[in-house]
Every structure is written in structure tokens, then in C-alpha cells.
Amino acid sequence: MSSSAVARVTRLRDPHAQRTLTCRRVFGAAAAMLDESAGPDVSVPALAQRARIAPSALRTHFPSLDAMFAELYLARVTELPLDVDPTASPRARVSEQLRAVTLVVADEPRLAVACTGALLRNDDAAVAEARTRIAAEVRRRIAAAMGMGAWPEVLETLETLFWGALLQVESGAVSYRVMATRLDTMLALVLPEEN
Structure with missing residues (x-):
């Protein structure tokens, strides 16, 4: 028996998976910034921009560099x-x-x-x-x-x-x-x- 009703897809949020993805982006961005620069300086705004997240979100995940x-x-x-x-x-x-x-x-x-x-x-x-x-x-x-x-x-x-x-x-x-x-x-x- 078939129905013309459209199935609803429920997406479950997985905050742990989202945090893991964000951390990977931040870690990759930090490693790349250090690899490309002459000095060890990484700032929160530059890292946030490179990782494509807001500086406040970066500080939420990591209270310090x-x-x-x-x-x-x-x-x-x-x-x-x-x-x-x-x-x-x-x-x-x-x-x-x-x-x-x-x-x-x-x-x-x-x-x-x-x-x-x-x-x-x-x-x-x-x-x-x-x-x-x-x-x-x-x-x-x-x-x-x-x-x-x-x-x-x-x-x-x-x-x-x-x-x-x-x-x-x-x-x-x-x-x-x-x-x-x-x-x-x-x-x-x-x-x-x-x-």
C-alpha cells in the first residue's frame, strides 16, 4: 500500500559531533597559521577568521589560546x-x-x-x-x-x-x-x- 504523504525527516542534533568538527577546524587553522608564519603568534581574531567561526565561539570552546x-x-x-x-x-x-x-x-x-x-x-x-x-x-x-x-x-x-x-x-x-x-x-x- 502506498501513500502520497511525504515522509518527514527528523534531524537529531549531536552537539558532541558539532564540537568535534569545530575543534578540528580550529586545530587545522592553528597548525596552518603557525606553519605559514615566521613567528609563533596566533591571535584569537585571526584564528577565528581562519577557522571560519566567531571569536566568541572560539572563546566558548577554548578559554585561552x-x-x-x-x-x-x-x-x-x-x-x-x-x-x-x-x-x-x-x-x-x-x-x-x-x-x-x-x-x-x-x-x-x-x-x-x-x-x-x-x-x-x-x-x-x-x-x-x-x-x-x-x-x-x-x-x-x-x-x-x-x-x-x-x-x-x-x-x-x-x-x-x-x-x-x-x-x-x-x-x-x-x-x-x-x-x-x-x-x-x-x-x-x-x-x-x-x-
Whole structure:
């Protein structure tokens, strides 16, 4: 039986999906602006214009530019695949995870400086919240790489190695790539190969 009535389509709003799309536009615009400019300066009006949103909407999503860069780093880290080879040694598995997180912005030097600088801010509650979520993701990756039964003290030591490495990179002492290699050396001291 057919009807001449037109079917009504109801569109459901998904605020999370809309926020995700907006964040992706903002993150892409920020990365492009840093890549194209000679300096690390990104302003709210310029970023909003580049991302095609109102400055007030940008401030609604991100209370500060540092919060936006911290969230951008978080997005990059959480988008990394979490594949753990069960046949590899714990050291090799942890190395793979920490190397991936360490190098997530290594090929974008200006973005790396902006993200790392933002993550080290201690006067911005939104940055602190993003940093907490990044720390949880780093811990999740280390725990997955270590496997069941890993001592909490070992997990904490490995996390401290990662955050110390990030601080050294921010200080300009070493590059991300050099630090990834140094992390391998540090891991060899903390996690001896199994026989």
C-alpha cells in the first residue's frame, strides 16, 4: 500500500559531533597559521577568521589560546593508534608508545613549541585539565605496553621519564627526535630485557 504523504525527516542534533568538527577546524587553522608564519603568534581574531567561526565561539570552546594548543596536543595523542605487539619485550612495547607520543608534533616545530609551552602553563585551569587528560592517556599507553601486573611504581617512573623529557624539549636543550632516542636509553636502564 502506498501513500502520497511525504515522509518527514527528523534531524537529531549531536552537539558532541558539532564540537568535534569545530575543534578540528580550529586545530587545522592553528597548525596552518603557525606553519605559514615566521613567528609563533596566533591571535584569537585571526584564528577565528581562519577557522571560519566567531571569536566568541572560539572563546566558548577554548578559554585561552594555551588551552586550545593543549587540547590540540591531546587530540593528536588520543588519535594515535594503540597497537601493542604481545611478542615484543615490555621495553620495546613501552618504547614504541612513548616514541609515538614524543614525536606526535616533532615534524611541526612551531606547533610543537606552542603545544609544549601551553602544556607547561600552571596558571590556566583549562590547560591543567587538558594536561590531566594527556597524563591519563600516557599512563594508559604505558600500562597497555607493560601488560597486566605492572608495578604502579614502574608506571609512575615511566611517566616521570616522559614528562621530564617533554620539559627538556621545551627548554630547548634537545629536539623531539633526540629526546625519543634518549628515552630509549632511559628505558633500557629502567626495564632490562627479559631473558
